[in-house]
Amino acid sequence: xxxxxxxxxxxxxxxxxxxxxxxxxxxxxxxxxxxxxxxxxxxxxxxxxxxxxxxxxxxxxxxxxxxxxxxxxxxxxxxxxxxxxxxxxxxxxxxxxxxxxxxxxxxxxxxxxxxxxxxxxxxxxxxxxxxxxxxxxxxxxxxxxxxxxxxxxxxxxxxxxxxxxxxxxxxxxxxxxxxxxxxxxxxxxxxxxxxxxxxxxxxxxxxxxxxxxxxxxxxxxxxxxxxxxxxxxxxxxxxxxxxxxxxxxxxxxxxxxxxxxxxxxxxxxxxxxxxxxxxxxxxxxxxxxxxxxxxxxxxxxxx
Ligand SMILES: Nc1ncnc2c1ncn2[C@@H]1O[C@H](COP(=O)(O)OP(=O)(O)OP(=O)(O)O)[C@@H](O)[C@H]1O
Ligand SMILES: [Mg+2]
Numbered sequence: 001x002x003x004x005x006x007x008x009x010x011x012x013x014x015x016x017x018x019x020x021x022x023x024x025x026x027x028x029x030x031x032x033x034x035x036x037x038x039x040x041x042x043x044x045x046x047x048x049x050x051x052x053x054x055x056x057x058x059x060x061x062x063x064x065x066x067x068x069x070x071x072x073x074x075x076x077x078x079x080x081x082x083x084x085x086x087x088x089x090x091x092x093x094x095x096x097x098x099x100x101x102x103x104x105x106x107x108x109x110x111x112x113x114x115x116x117x118x119x120x121x122x123x124x125x126x127x128x129x130x131x132x133x134x135x136x137x138x139x140x141x142x143x144x145x146x147x148x149x150x151x152x153x154x155x156x157x158x159x160x161x162x163x164x165x166x167x168x169x170x171x172x173x174x175x176x177x178x179x180x181x182x183x184x185x186x187x188x189x190x191x192x193x194x195x196x197x198x199x200x201x202x203x204x205x206x207x208x209x210x211x212x213x214x215x216x217x218x219x220x221x222x223x224x225x226x227x228x229x230x231x232x233x234x235x236x237x238x239x240x241x242x243x244x245x246x247x248x249x250x251x252x253x254x255x256x257x258x259x260x261x262x263x264x265x266x267x268x269x270x271x272x273x274x275x276x277x278x279x280x281x282x283x284x285x286x287x288x289x290x291x292x293x294x295x296x297x298x299x300x301x302x303x
Contacts, residue, residue, distance in 0.1 A: 008248065009295035010183040010218045013147065014154045017296035018163040019220055020182035024205075025198040026169035029188040029225035031058040032259060033288075034166040036281070037186070038121045039268035040289035042113075046161035046298070048121035049110070052091075053146070053178050054168040055133060057084050057126035064118065064266020065111070065125055076118070077266040083111065083125045090127035095145045095177065096136045106153040118271050122160070130174075137173045143213075146181035161298060171205045179209055179217060184295075186288075187248075188223040189240075191233035196240070219248040220295050221288060227252040249291055256281050 012018050021034040031054070038050040052059040060066050065083045069075035093104035111123045137145065150163065165178045179185060185206065189195040206217050222240065227233050237250065259281055262272035269281050293299060 008218045009220055009292070009297075010216055011296065012150075012181065012183045014150050014163075016150075016154065016160050016163050017184070017292065017298065018150070018165065018182040019184045019186050019292065020165040020167055020175075020178040021186050021188055022167040022175060022179065022202065023188055023195075023198060024169055024171045024175070024202060025189070025195060028169075028190050028195070029223055029253070030169070031062060031166050032225070032263070033186065033188045033223045034164050035059055035062055035263075035268050036259075036270075036285040037288050037292070038162075038164045039270045040282075040285035041162050041164075041292065042120040043270050043286070044289050044293070046289075047159070049124065049158075049160045049163045050121055051124040051146070051163065051165045051178075052126040053130075053174050054126055054166055055130035055174075056168065057128075057130070059166045060084060060123070060125040062263045062266065063123060063268070065116075065123070069264075075265060080116065080266065084128050086127070090129055091124055092127060092129040092133055092136070094149050095133060095142065095174075105156060106149050107156040107158055110153075110158070118267060120268065120271060133174055134172050137177070142173050143176045143180055146177040150181055162292065162296075171201070176205075176209060179206065180213055180215065183215060184218050184220045186221045186223070187219065188225055189236075190226050191224050191228070191236035193232065193236065195236060199240075221248050221291060222250045223288075224250055224252045226255045228254065251284055251288055253281065253284050 009017055021030045023030055038048045041048045057066055064077040064080045067082050068078035089104040090109055094106055106124055113119045113122050165182055167175045167178045210217055224237060258274035258276045258278045261274055262269045269278060
């Protein structure tokens with residue numbers, strides 16, 4: 001794997017820094033980190049595209065573009081359309097076709113930030129059809145599909161400062177496609193002993209992709225999520241530090257109620273005003289954004 005730190009970001013063929021948020025272990029904070037890193041980068045005036053590669057569609061739902069909230073008539077989500085159930089072309093159409101010959105391109109399905117007041121970055125939403133992706137994306141081209149589709153989107157005239165990709169909690173073809181397109185992985189893990197084993201499997205997967213595709217993949221950060229100042233968390237971080245601290249910076253995020261509440265209301269944390277103080281999570285994700293700027297040598301855009 002590409003050695004880090006400093007200069008650890010790898011710019012893929014689109015020339016746009018692209019980061020996949022991954023960990024095959026479920027519920028570690030991948031989607032939270034994707035949404036809020038995208039929002040922090042946007043707050044720092046970058047043009048950002050976020051791609052929801054997960055059939056669970058949590059990022060799309062977390063931005064309010066999934067189903068409304070039946071239990072809460074006042075939820076802002078109820079004002080927004082459910083993009084997961086449209087009959088229109090969707091991400092599965094883009095990924096299963098050979099992007100060189102297909103009919104559907106990412107530029108046809110992108111939701112642009114200026115379409116909705118609450119959206120601070122462009123979004124490629126997931127879709128209910130994405131549940132079929134693992135069955136349909138069964139040839140060698142499938143792993144390259146997102147990379148080729150992004151190249152085409154850039155050819156279509158789209159340009160971004162950063163692209164972030166939310167991966168499903170598995171090591172399926174969808175995750176491989178995200179890693180190959182991005183060539184940079186940001187890990188989200190909970191600081192428990194079992195997380196360490198999951199990361200070992202992930203390294204194996206990354207190394208196998210690097211060998212098969214003849215590319216390098218960099219680790220650009222680790223979110224140590226729901227961090228608690230206890231022995232178990234420290235033990236995990238020590239073991240991570242020993243092996244991987246030279247690779248990537250570690251960001252410690254404790255359990256924060258406002259993160260959950262922003263999510264429940266279909267907002268990122270920068271677009272959500274909570275009764276509780278949000279300084280900790282704002283500072284953390286702004287630091288993630290600054291780190292990405294440094295990794296890819298992109299300074300904050302002057303407003
Ligand atoms: N630091 C945090 N404080 C409070 N809630 C959090 C925090 N991190 C994540 N959550 C909540 O925990 C749940 C799981 O987080 P998230 O969906 O980001 O994990 P994930 O790794 O994307 O899950 P999956 O593997 O299912 O895709 C979400 O409801 C999210 O709002
Ligand atoms: Mg998720």
